[in-house]
Amino acid sequence: MKKFKLLSLLLALSLVLAACGGSKEEGKEKASGSDFPNKSIELIVPYAAGGGTDSLARSFADQTDIGESVAVVNREGGGGAVGMQNGANAKADGYTVSMVTVELLTLPHSGLAQFSYEDFQPIALLNEDPAAITVSADAPWNTIDEFIAAAKEENLKVGNSGTGAIWHLAASAFEQETGVTFNHVPFEGAAPAVTALLGGHIDAVAVSPAEVRTQVEAGELKVLAVMSDNRVEALPEVPTLKESGIDLSIGTWRGLAVPKDTPEDVVQKLEESFGKTAQADAFKDTLNKLGLGYRYEDGEGFKALLKEQDELFAELIPSLELN
Incomplete structure (x- = not known):
């Protein structure tokens, strides 16, 4: 009888310890979820x-x-x-x-x-x-409407940062919205496309304002329009396409x-x-x-x-x- 009572006591004690241990582990897991992050x-x-x-x-x-x-x-x-x-x-x-x-x-x-x-x-x-329609500073077009009119009369070359890249898609979306057709010229990135524009090898690019800002400030390029809902802070004088009735924002x-x-x-x-x-x-x-x-x-x-x-x-x- 004493042996039985002792075994019962030990069993009860082990259950209590197990319960305490389980609670500790559960609290530990809970804490690991609440102390995020605890590593790099x-x-x-x-x-x-x-x-x-x-x-x-x-x-x-x-x-x-x-x-x-x-x-x-x-x-x-x-x-x-x-x-x-x-x-x-x-x-x-x-x-x-x-x-x-x-x-x-x-x-x-x-x-x-x-x-x-x-x-x-x-x-x-x-x-x-946003994408920005940018041309040489001495190009004959000073507004996006003039550029569109010219594109309907001749096959203008527009450079991009690679076939299927975002700037190619931006120029293609511009085509669809305005009914013009460009000769798309792909380059390995926006920088070589801008270089080609500076060299007179293409007529325009549709890249970001940041990628032409230096050349615009130097008087080598001019931006005709940006494809955004609002004017760009870095180019406050440049109108959006929407100001010309073209509902296109892409970039x-x-x-x-x-x-x-x-x-x-x-x-x-x-x-x-x-x-x-x-x-x-x-x-x-x-x-x-x-x-x-x-x-x-x-x-x-x-x-x-x-x-x-x-x-x-x-x-x-x-x-x-x-x-």
Whole structure:
């Protein structure tokens, strides 16, 4: 009987200890979810070091204060497809953030990527740059209406940053909206296209204001119109297409996103911290120095933009004659 009582006492004691241990472990797991982040966060940049997206990412990583370091990792290839695919496939724990660009939408509709914007949970939009119709300073056209009239009479050469790239798509969308036809000339990036324009080898480019700002300030080029809803701060005298009755806003943008199944509490912490950095004057000053346009949207606003532009590119890209 004594032996039985002793065994019963030991069993009861073991159950109590197990219960205490279980509670401790459960509390530990709960805390690990609530103390995010507790290690370094990786920020994937889908392009090579030194470019505009990389410079933006590194400046943001240096300025953000989320409690842990943010390490930028370049995973270029496939026009951004490699890095963004890596980001979509990453563990959904908040420790891998992707710097996504407009190619998140254009690559899939061009048959060049398997992901879609729905594979990501948007965190914050940081930047937006419209396409700008730019010509030589001594070109005979001083308004976008004059340029359109000329394009209807002759086959103007318009340079872009590569077949199927955003600036090619912008010029093609402009064709559709105005009824003109261009001779599209692809280059390995916007910079060589601008160089060709300066050399008189092409008639115009449709790249971002930042990519022609230096030459405009030097009096070598002039911008006829920007493809945005509002005038660009860096070029306040340049009208939008909408001011000429052309309903077209298109360009590039950069933002932050995580895999779609990332826990809501982690997403909220990232939104709060990254949003604070994105709206700070120091970050806005950085974009200005880099010659990049500023636009901030929180996760919901960024998601709405992605949906709207995905529908645009789903209709636009299949209809293009990429010559």
